[in-house]
Amino acid sequence: MINQKELHLLHKGLLFWDKLTQPEKELLNLSANSVHFNKGQSIHCGETECIGLLIVENGSIRTYITSEEGREVTLFRLQAGDICILSASCVLETIDFDVSVDAETDCDCIQISALTLSRLFSENVYVELFSYKLATERFSDVMWVMQQLLFTRFDKRLAAFLLDESSKLNTPDIRLTHEEIARYLGSAREVVSRMLKYFSKEGYVTLSRGGIHIADKDSLRGLL
Amino acid sequence: MINQKELHLLHKGLLFWDKLTQPEKELLNLSANSVHFNKGQSIHCGETECIGLLIVENGSIRTYITSEEGREVTLFRLQAGDICILSASCVLETIDFDVSVDAETDCDCIQISALTLSRLFSENVYVELFSYKLATERFSDVMWVMQQLLFTRFDKRLAAFLLDESSKLNTPDIRLTHEEIARYLGSAREVVSRMLKYFSKEGYVTLSRGGIHIADKDSLRGLL
Numbered sequence: 001m002i003n004q005k006e007l008h009l010l011h012k013g014l015l016f017w018d019k020l021t022q023p024e025k026e027l028l029n030l031s032a033n034s035v036h037f038n039k040g041q042s043i044h045c046g047e048t049e050c051i052g053l054l055i056v057e058n059g060s061i062r063t064y065i066t067s068e069e070g071r072e073v074t075l076f077r078l079q080a081g082d083i084c085i086l087s088a089s090c091v092l093e094t095i096d097f098d099v100s101v102d103a104e105t106d107c108d109c110i111q112i113s114a115l116t117l118s119r120l121f122s123e124n125v126y127v128e129l130f131s132y133k134l135a136t137e138r139f140s141d142v143m144w145v146m147q148q149l150l151f152t153r154f155d156k157r158l159a160a161f162l163l164d165e166s167s168k169l170n171t172p173d174i175r176l177t178h179e180e181i182a183r184y185l186g187s188a189r190e191v192v193s194r195m196l197k198y199f200s201k202e203g204y205v206t207l208s209r210g211g212i213h214i215a216d217k218d219s220l221r222g223l224l
Numbered sequence: 225m226i227n228q229k230e231l232h233l234l235h236k237g238l239l240f241w242d243k244l245t246q247p248e249k250e251l252l253n254l255s256a257n258s259v260h261f262n263k264g265q266s267i268h269c270g271e272t273e274c275i276g277l278l279i280v281e282n283g284s285i286r287t288y289i290t291s292e293e294g295r296e297v298t299l300f301r302l303q304a305g306d307i308c309i310l311s312a313s314c315v316l317e318t319i320d321f322d323v324s325v326d327a328e329t330d331c332d333c334i335q336i337s338a339l340t341l342s343r344l345f346s347e348n349v350y351v352e353l354f355s356y357k358l359a360t361e362r363f364s365d366v367m368w369v370m371q372q373l374l375f376t377r378f379d380k381r382l383a384a385f386l387l388d389e390s391s392k393l394n395t396p397d398i399r400l401t402h403e404e405i406a407r408y409l410g411s412a413r414e415v416v417s418r419m420l421k422y423f424s425k426e427g428y429v430t431l432s433r434g435g436i437h438i439a440d441k442d443s444l445r446g447l448l
Contacts, residue, residue, distance in 0.1 A: 065371060073374060094360040097367040125349050132356035136318040139363035143321035146370050147289060150297055150410070186374070 002032045006110050013055045013083055019126040031116040037103035046098030050090035052114040056082050059107020063099050073186035076141040085134045091118045092135060149186055157185055158195050159223040166214050175211040226258045230334050237279045237307055243350040255340040261327035270322030274314035276338040280306050283331020287323050297410035300365040309358045315342045316359060373410055381409055382419050383447040390438050399435040
């Protein structure tokens with residue numbers, strides 16, 4: 001069961017709500033669960049049973065793929081109000097790949113189980129359409145990442161990432177380890193450290209134990 | 225207008241056919257076109273108007289992305305009976321990326337224009353569902369390519385490609401240039417040539433002007 005605020009988010013987030021019959025609405029209201037994930041907790045991964053659709057209430061969840069050797073490439077992150085559909089991939093018959101989903105911070109989500117979703121799929125075409133449309137939106141995210149990975153020079157990518165983080169958090173100080181940055185960029189820590197050292201030598205950034213300070217925004221922008 | 229054989233393919237390929245009203249069926253039958261593309265011809269690319277959905281009657285079409293420097297990465301190929309939906313990306317609102325589509329061989333397709341498709345979208349939810357479901361299938365294809373690109377060692381990838389081509393065409397002789405193979409694998413000609421030279425030194429393949437002969441299938445398999 002979920003509370004009033006969550007019910008509101010549920011009805012707002014699931015754009016097919018108005019197309020549901022009364023019994024379908026009741027099924028959703030009753031079967032929706034509130035779940036909490038701790039920072040770093042695994043939410044979904046290839047081998048385990050799929051947990052269904054998640055509506056993010058707060059916090060951030062990260063979707064990525066992992067190589068045999070343990071290298072990770074982030075595909076996209078979801079925040080408050082976003083809906084995670086790939087955690088319900090078992091219900092989507094044209095999806096035959098597996099991704100991992102982790103809680104990037106502590107977070108709360110509303111969960112619609114795979115069972116409920118699959119029952120709604122068989123009853124209401126709008127639920128199915130909503131899900132595949134959302135999957136196609138993730139397809140767009142992944143294509144962006146793929147183009148970044150394949151075609152952008154690494155200095156460009158790192159500069160874009162630093163500027164992006166800085167403007168998102170509205171501070172020139174980026175408190176991420178080289179390891180974390182490498183993970184976001186699908187690269188290796190060594191590569192990030194080497195490039196940051198170069199940036200620092202050029203006076204674009206200053207490095208400290210606590211993180212990275214953007215010292216010359218314009219020059220970083222010049223790399224893009 | 226299309227002929228009887230094409231009408232049959234149209235009704236068989238578009239899985240939503242039975243869900244259409246009589247006027248919708250007539251609209252589709254009347255507006256479907258038969259189009260021929262010559263080998264190498266561009267079918268769709270980012271900047272031009274989108275031509276709509278294509279059902280491949282014969283031949284092969286290739287979807288790929290191109291970098292600023294002209295490097296190409298093949299995402300997937302479609303053959304007889306397959307349906308190309310990304311050429312109708314303007315109709316799919318959750319797609320915001322652009323791909324290129326070329327005729328890999330001479331080919332004939334049945335075309336449903338973006339206009340007709342968009343009209344059917346607004347009238348019949350099953351047409352929309354079909355399209356997004358198909359887009360999600362392509363998402364699966366692309367994820368496979370992405371994993372190949374990111375995580376497989378190149379000797380593995382090349383061996384897998386050669387074995388795959390050989391078994392598809394049921395011959396140990398692969399009549400492709402190093403340039404073509406590089407394009408399929410999202411790599412460079414030099415890289416392919418170097419690896420083939422290594423394969424040849426190991427006795428896995430013999431190289432000639434006409435192409436590549438697989439001499440030792442088992443050893444190639446051993447690389448996978």
